[in-house]
Amino acid sequence: MTVSRESFFGPxxxxxxxxxxxxxxxxxxxxTDTSVCIGCKACEVACKEWNxxxxxxxxxxxxxxxxxxxxxxxxxxxxxxxxQPAPARESSPAREAAPAREADxxxxxxxxxxxxxxxxxxETRTDFRWLMSSDVCKHCTHAGxxxxxxxxxxFRTEFGTVVVQEDICNGCxxxxxxxxxxxxxxxxxxxxxxxxxMCYDRLGDGLEPACAKACPTDSIQFGPLDELRERARxxxxxxxxxxxxEARLYGEDPNDGVGGDGAFFLLLDEPEVYGLPPDPVVPTRxxxxxxxxxxxxxxAFAAAAVSVFFGRSRR
Amino acid sequence: xxxxxxxxxxDAAHQRTASEEEFRSYYGRRVLKEPVWEWFxxxxxxxxxxxxxxxxxxxxxxxxxxxxLRKAARLGAFGGLGTSMYFLIADLGRxxxxxxxxxxxxxxxxxxxxxxxxxxYGPGVGVAAVAExxxxxxxxxRAGTLLGALARPAGLASAxxxxxxxxxTAVLLSHTAVPAWNEARDRLPFVFTGSAAAAGGGxxxxxxxxxxxxxxxxxxxxxxxxxxxxxxxxxxxxxxxxEAYRTGTAHRLRRWSEYLTAGGALGSLVAGRSRxxxxxxxxxxxxxxxxxxxxxxxxxxxxxxDPKYVVVPQRRRVDxxxxx
Numbered sequence: 001m002t003v004s005r006e007s008f009f010g011p012x013x014x015x016x017x018x019x020x021x022x023x024x025x026x027x028x029x030x031x032t033d034t035s036v037c038i039g040c041k042a043c044e045v046a047c048k049e050w051n052x053x054x055x056x057x058x059x060x061x062x063x064x065x066x067x068x069x070x071x072x073x074x075x076x077x078x079x080x081x082x083x084q085p086a087p088a089r090e091s092s093p094a095r096e097a098a099p100a101r102e103a104d105x106x107x108x109x110x111x112x113x114x115x116x117x118x119x120x121x122x123e124t125r126t127d128f129r130w131l132m133s134s135d136v137c138k139h140c141t142h143a144g145x146x147x148x149x150x151x152x153x154x155f156r157t158e159f160g161t162v163v164v165q166e167d168i169c170n171g172c173x174x175x176x177x178x179x180x181x182x183x184x185x186x187x188x189x190x191x192x193x194x195x196x197x198m199c200y201d202r203l204g205d206g207l208e209p210a211c212a213k214a215c216p217t218d219s220i221q222f223g224p225l226d227e228l229r230e231r232a233r234x235x236x237x238x239x240x241x242x243x244x245x246e247a248r249l250y251g252e253d254p255n256d257g258v259g260g261d262g263a264f265f266l267l268l269d270e271p272e273v274y275g276l277p278p279d280p281v282v283p284t285r286x287x288x289x290x291x292x293x294x295x296x297x298x299x300a301f302a303a304a305a306v307s308v309f310f311g312r313s314r315r
Numbered sequence: 316x317x318x319x320x321x322x323x324x325x326d327a328a329h330q331r332t333a334s335e336e337e338f339r340s341y342y343g344r345r346v347l348k349e350p351v352w353e354w355f356x357x358x359x360x361x362x363x364x365x366x367x368x369x370x371x372x373x374x375x376x377x378x379x380x381x382x383x384l385r386k387a388a389r390l391g392a393f394g395g396l397g398t399s400m401y402f403l404i405a406d407l408g409r410x411x412x413x414x415x416x417x418x419x420x421x422x423x424x425x426x427x428x429x430x431x432x433x434x435x436y437g438p439g440v441g442v443a444a445v446a447e448x449x450x451x452x453x454x455x456x457r458a459g460t461l462l463g464a465l466a467r468p469a470g471l472a473s474a475x476x477x478x479x480x481x482x483x484t485a486v487l488l489s490h491t492a493v494p495a496w497n498e499a500r501d502r503l504p505f506v507f508t509g510s511a512a513a514a515g516g517g518x519x520x521x522x523x524x525x526x527x528x529x530x531x532x533x534x535x536x537x538x539x540x541x542x543x544x545x546x547x548x549x550x551x552x553x554x555x556x557x558e559a560y561r562t563g564t565a566h567r568l569r570r571w572s573e574y575l576t577a578g579g580a581l582g583s584l585v586a587g588r589s590r591x592x593x594x595x596x597x598x599x600x601x602x603x604x605x606x607x608x609x610x611x612x613x614x615x616x617x618x619x620x621d622p623k624y625v626v627v628p629q630r631r632r633v634d635x636x637x638x639x
Contacts, residue, residue: 063342
């Protein structure tokens with residue numbers, strides 16, 4: 001194990017190795033493909049149950065079907081619901097599959113085998129779409145929370161994930177402000193910081209995390225990160241071929257501000273629409289320059305403190 | 316300005332470049348978590364800075380034979396450190412686990428670095444202060460003599476670490492994703508050391524008769540000017556994030572800080588002739604320093620509540636094709 005600049009910023013091939021593991025399994029992660037998320041929240045529930053997380057209270061947020069609101073100390077998966085005006089697509093898959101029929105057909109509202117609206121032609125459809133996305137801790141290559149933790153409670157696992165040790169954490173709260181995604185938080189009444197562990201206990205037994213296991217559409221995919229990245233690239237290509245040009249990956253790039261995420265996403269709009277920062281950067285990137293500025297300030301402070309004792313008295 | 320999605324978002328997407336205020340978000344909700352730190356933390360920033368500047372004055376006063384300044388400054392350094400420790404521990408979610416900070420020494424964590432800076436700083440401050448407080452009948456005892464002999468090296472040792480105490484707290488705040496603190500990273504160390512010097516100098520002006528307080532007045536003036544100049548830069552030079560410093564509670568706290576610090580600095584020019592002027596100016600400087608810390612803290616908290624401070628600068632970076 002050698003500590004270099006790559007340990008704190010930029011692409012890093014072997015995160016566990018860099019953290020000091022000599023032999024370790026492959027780095028694993030999540031690929032959350034939001035294009036197939038149906039917003040069922042099975043991931044939220046499975047996570048709560050497996051990890052025995054306290055409830056967040058009965059809180060209706062009044063903005064969408066999302067009443068979780070955000071990731072928190074007690075919600076380690078969060079399904080975002082975005083209700084969006086969207087112009088009808090030039091060539092949508094639905095249209096190819098079900099060409100518009102005669103517009104004068106009378107809709108009796110009976111159940112049918114066709115897609116809703118397919119029978120009337122798309123000019124009568126409302127310009128509306130739902131985006132759904134299950135958010136989670138990103139398990140960054142360069143994790144802001146992990147870098148700033150002063151007790152060693154946060155650590156890098158052999159799987160390349162980032163986990164809090166609850167028997168060590170003293171609730172200093174530094175990780176909460178260190179995370180550029182706003183993921184980790186302190187639990188009220190408990191005083192310690194909590195976040196997704198990628199089901200560290202299940203991984204140790206060769207199981208996949210509870211959320212991925214429960215996901216009925218495989219929107220949440222778990223596996224070795226390299227495989228997931230490849231699969232994600234192919235998925236984006238497929239979607240682009242089908243005319244869904246707004247499909248893009250978020251967090252898969254090892255050259256981004258956090259060295260790439262262990263949990264990355266396929267999104268259908270800009271990240272901020274999902275409550276994700278467009279270009280997060282680990283604060284540690286600037287650690288060197290910050291300390292050198294502080295050094296200059298400290299030197300000036302010392303010089304001032306010495307110099308005030310010299311010179312002629314003015315009194 | 317469209318902060319929410321819903322029906323506005325398609326328009327917002329087209330208008331985004333028109334004004335820096337246009338941006339998209341998830342129903343206007345915050346992206347980051349608010350700092351969980353309470354008022355203890357800005358109070359610590361003030362008390363720690365005060366302690367550091369007092370330690371410097373105490374060492375200088377010791378070497379230049381100013382016994383009253385030395386005594387006041389040593390006690391000020393000790394009192395500042397003691398309250399700092401209280402604030403730091405009280406702000407933990409699990410205060411009884413404060414010693415977990417001592418399990419590791421972690422250069423990537425400014426809080427860990429700070430812990431060890433305080434470990435290096437504290438004992439010297441303690442020895443020097445106890446030596447000042449020792450009743451005269453105990454001074455001739457063997458322990459008393461030893462303490463008296465140790466006071467100067469102990470004070471000098473803490474004075475050597477004190478610049479670290481005064482400046483590391485700037486990195487502590489800037490080494491976060493909190494926009495107002497992170498974007499201020501190049502300037503915050505100077506605001507903080509200036510604020511510390513102003514507070515320490517002010518403390519000396521309040522506690523020490525004018526004929527011995529000249530170094531305190533000078534330190535106060537230098538610190539106040541540094542603080543005033545660099546603090547203004549936070550208002551103006553941080554792009555979108557400067558708005559967090561220019562608005563709301565942060566703005567009010569820092570404006571009052573500016574008035575008090577400027578007034579105290581002017582007062583320090585005449586404080587050599589009047590003890591009353593010295594006390595008033597010193598108190599103004601202390602209050603100005605404290606309000607500065609609370610103001611900067613508040614700006615950081617505000618900058619996490621509004622997604623604008625996260626999204627707008629980052630989106631601009633992406634749209635320009637700049638890499639992190």
